Amino acid sequence: MxxxxxxxxxxxxxxxxxxxxxxxxxxxxxxxxxxxxxxxxxxxxxxxxxxxxxxxxxxxxxxxxxxxxxxxxxxxxxxxxxxxxxxxxxxxxxxxxYRLKEVKVYSGKEDPAYAIMRKSISLAPYFQQQVKRYNADVYLKGGFDMHKIPLIMRKQLKEEGIEQGQNYVSESVNKIKFTLPNQYEHIQVSKRSSIPNDSEDQVMGFLNYSFYDVDNEDLISPLSRKSFSFYKFQYIGFFKQGDYYVNKIKVIPKRKNQKLFSGYIYIVDQLWNIHSVNLSNTQFFGTIKVKQVQEQVKERVWLPVSHLFDVDVKLMGFKLKANYSGSVDYHDIELNDAVIVPESVLIAYGGMEEEKSDSIPQLSKNEKKIEALLQKDDLSNRDMLKLTRLVNKEKKEEKEESLEIEDWGNNYKVVKDTVKRDSVQWDVIRPIPLSDNEINSFNKSDSINMSLRSAEGDTTKAFNNHKNRSLFSKVISGNHSFSKDSALQISYPGLINLKAFDFNSVAGFSYMQTMEARWKLDTIHHLTVQPYLKYAFAQEQLTWKLENKYYFAPLQRGVLSLSAGQWFSDFNDESGTHPLLNAMSSLFFKENYLKLYQGNYIKGAFDIDIVNGLQFSAGLKHARYIELENSTDFALAYPSRSYEPNNVVSNVDSTYFNSRSSNSFSASLHYTPKNYYKIVHGRKVMQYSDFPTVTLSYRGAFDFGNTEMSNYNLMELRIRQELDWNFMYAFKYDLGIGKFFNVGEMHFSEFKHFNTSEIPVSFKQWHNGFVLLNDYEYSSNDWFIQGHLNYKSPYLLLKNLPFLQNKLWNENLYIHFLTNEKILNYNELGYGISDILLVGSVGAFVSFENTSFKMWGVRVAIAMQGLF
CATH class of the missing domain: 2.60.40.1120 (Carboxypeptidase-like, regulatory domain)
Known part of the structure; x- marks a missing residue:
């Protein structure tokens, strides 16, 4: 003691x-x-x-x-x-x-800001790579004022600890370790918060964002090499600060887009680095304001020393204002010897006096080109791009290109509450004083915690309504629980959830329960087991299935899976109508789009990367396909209308719906050259490639002389790619061709089905599907050729109208075509607006068959399939 x-x-x-x-x-x-x-x-x-x-x-x-x-x-x-x-x-x-300096005016009367920005953009790769590593102590403080909560959400949020008219605040002491190119290790030393279920992961991501990161596609920096396509710049003036002059430049987006900034950027003259920024970014939920000040923390090194983020949120009845501010203390800064400091920058720092010129090393060929371009006052856009390439290339050590994308989140770790501090100690170490509202928020939170601990007699419990929910609440609405060593995670969606209830004309009303158990065998290998039980009331039948997956080679995306069951399935199980939408259509309009069968099956599958970018998949399946009929005529409307029969589809022989057995085998190769990837928690996650993905696949069933079993062979070739340029515009294509061989008897579920959306509302995207084509009607067991083209642009047609220019939507053009033994030269043309509140799309489509008009329609899509 x-x-x-x-x-x-x-x-x-x-x-x-x-x-x-x-x-x-x-x-x-x-x-x-x-x-x-x-x-x-x-x-x-x-x-x-x-x-x-x-x-x-x-x-x-x-x-x-x-x-x-x-x-x-x-x-x-x-x-x-x-x-x-x-x-x-x-x-x-x-x-x-602000003073205006004497500038030369060239032909075209270009604003002087462009000459400054070209120099800064050209040197952005150098500034991004000039520091090899550093350590920093970061104090982070922030929170939000909850001004308004919609009435329907007030009770629920109050149970979570959030009330209208209250202020919530959090502060933390953190240690950051940075290593080039973009590795951040974050250790949270101590934290104090009045925010329920508080997490600062995303805030630290904003704090680590660099405006020199010109390849970021989520937010387009004014220093991006393509910034002149998105921004206009206006020279405001300059001021002197110490030994340097600082230029103030107004950043004006040419169009309103959620990837762009507006405001001001300050550039140090002759050094061309960022002095500070005062920029804002508009999202669908509100405006984010970013203020950042950089200082010369070491010779030739400027780094951000203070951060401020303000967010005004106005969305669906919610109104809140959030802010986060950060204080940074740098130490152990190590420069990157693999980059060459441009000579003109050294001169601006005063590090190359004439009397020391004899010791100046001989410039390389690339360095001479860099200096020649930097000396030009009238640097053109072409010169800027050339200078950027030269700066990016000029290194003392050339490294072999790696396809792995370094991600700061890979080394994000939090050591929570390793140092416990009381309010007096926080007053001592806090570099940013609390406001009156923040003091009151902490006082209120401390009072609640003390009352709860006193009432429960347990000083180890904190105020957390979510963790202290009753067993009844967990059973009704679901719960995620962990074992003591966190090796086992149980996820249960609850007795009441959107996936539990269903309705269609075959099963009638049905009720499903499921859960998922995930075992972590070590830090990267894990096993998942997910059982399902569903009872169909009209059929008076209990169905089940069990799905198991073992992730055995995470760096090669290796997965072994085994599944079995007796389950009601859609004939077009991979891309058919969503059950929730079908249930609503059936109950309210008596339109049942799904066609179902019962599958009694056992299946094994195997996936692995042979080499990076080349994935092999294979599967074996034994199944008994059983014919089902409609078992109910119930609906909430249209009592005189009847559902269409379950086993009747135009252009399809009824014998294909008969019950039969099948022994099938499938295999495929997917190849994407130079496929970049990230390692996330020890597992490979594919990101992107500049090349298309080619897939060659085979699927077949063998009757072994038994005429009651399926017998067919299918070969299919597919090529698809998404081409992005200028960070906003994209072109996608998806082309496929296939042929069935030696076709004998087969079940309709084994046909080649296409991605169709006959229902007017869907949870699908439209870039690779047929929007107006009837479901099932043109499914093939002979041959087919299909293609899908999609062009996306922020401004194309309607958004050129003045009252729509400020919307953050994107516009799309769609072309789809299909030809097979049942339909020749079917084409769809469409125009749509996407990304409405990030999830919604509206489109108008027209279809033709052999150049003759077929039909037209308006469709709505909601990108929320993962939620249901």
Missing amino acids: RVFLLFLLAFLCSEFSAQSVSGTISSIDGQSIPFASIYIKELTTGTTSNAQGIYSLRLDKGEYHIYFQALGFARKEIKIVVSNEDIEMDITLQEQD
């Missing part, structure tokens, strides 16, 4: 020995400046004031140079000496005066 007390005393003394430097940052008219940036030169530490303009620093004895700045205000440098007393020091910032 004595040793412990001495240790505790030493720890507290170390934290409290520092002196406080605090005050308020305001403008000359007395208005406080929220989230102003503060940088301590000697500590390479950045922080911000809070929402009320109050700042607080803890500094040991010594001399410090502290820089106070805010976007729109001139930077102020204060030199202080910290001794034994706290220092109260209010700071007044003057508005920044």
Whole structure:
């Protein structure tokens, strides 16, 4: 105990020995400046004031140079000496005066901003790669004000701990380890939060986002090499800060799009690196504002020292305002020796005086080209792209190209609450003071936690309504549970969920229950077992199936699966009508689209990557296909109407619906050259390729002399690809050809079925399916050729109208064609708007057969299939 007390005393003394430097940052008219940036030169530490303009620093004895700045205000440098007393020091910032420098005006009267941006864009690869590794201590604080909750959601969210009119806040101390090219290891040292079920994973992702990451397709940086296709730039002026001049440039998106920014970017003259940004990004749910200030934390190295993210959310009756601010302290910064510092940049830093010119190493051929381009004041777009390629290529060590994409999330790990701190200790270490609302939020949360712990008599339990739900609630609405060592995870969707209830004309009403058990055999190998039970009330029959998967070779995507059951299935089981939509159509319109059979089966399958990009799949199946009839005529409307028979399809002989047995084998090869991938939690996840995917597949059944069993052979060749350019425009194609050989008897489920959407509303995408083609009618057991083309653009037709230009939708053109023994030269043409609230699509389609008009229709799609 004595040793412990001495240790505790030493720890507290170390934290409290520092002196406080605090005050308020305001403008000359007395208005406080929220989230102003503060940088301590000697500590390479950045922080911000809070929402009320109050700042607080803890500094040991010594001399410090502290820089106070805010976007729109001139930077102020204060030199202080910290001794034994706290220092109260209010700071007044003057508005920044911007001057226009003398510039040359070339033909076309181009704005001077473009010449600056070309230099900065060209050197973005250098700035992205100049630091090999660093360590940083990060303080992160944020939360949200819940202004409005729709009435229908208030009770549910209150049970989760979120109420209208309340403020919620979280703060954490973190350690970041960065390693080139993009590896981040995040360790959360300590955390305090009043936010129920709080997680900062996504926030740390925003914090690690770099505007030099010009290949990011989710957010297009103004420094992207293709930025001139998306942005206009306007030169505002410059100001002097220390030894450097800083250019202020307005960023104007040419079109409104959720991938683009608007606002201001500040570029250091002659160095061409980012000084700071004040940008906003508009999403369907609201606006995200990003403020970031960079400082010279080491010779020739500028890194972000303070971050601010503001999010205004207005969606479906919800109104909330969230903000996160971050303070960063860098240390152990190591430069990347594999990149060459451009000579002109060294001169701008004052690192190459004329008297030292004899020691300058001889420039390489590429370096000479780089310097020649950097000396040009009128750098053209072509020169910029050439300079970007040269900077990206110029390395001392050339590395063999790898198809693995480095991902910061791979090394994201959190060590929670390794250091427990009370409110007094947080007051000492917190570099960004709490606002009044945040203090009240923590006080309220602490009171609730103390009341709960006192009532339960258990000091280890925290306020978490979700984890403390009753057994009854878990059974009704579902639950995810883990074993003590987390090796076993049980997922149960509950007695009441959208997948539990179903209706169709064959089974009538049915009720299903399922669960999933997942065993982690080690960190990367696991086994899943998922049983299903379903009772069909009209058929008075209980059906079942059991699906098992073993992931045995995660780096080769190796999966062994075994399944068996007695189950009602759709003849077009892979791409037919969704059961939920079919149930609604049957009950309310007496239109049953599904055609069903009973399959009693056992099946084994095997998948593995032979080499990267070449996947082999094979499967064996024994099945008994049993014919089913409609068993009910029930519906909530149209009592005089009858359902269509289950085993009647135009162009299909009724004998194909008869019960029969089948022994089948399938195999396929999928090849994608240069297929890039990520390693996520020890498993390979394929990402993209610049080349098409070619699939050669075989499927066949053998009767072994028994005429009551299926007998056929099918060979199929397919090629598909998605081509993206300029980050927004995309072209997809999917082409296939197939032929059946030695066809004897077979079941209708073994035909080649196509991706059709006869129902007006679907959960499908339209880029690889037939939107107006009748389900089942043109399924083939002879030969077929099909193709699908899709062009996507943010602006194509309707979005050029003034009142639609600000929408974040995309426009699409579709072309689908099919020809086989039943229909010759069938074509569909369509136009659609997609990404409505990210999930909705509306389209108009017309079809032709042999150039003759067939039909037209309007369709709606909701991309929510994974939820049902």
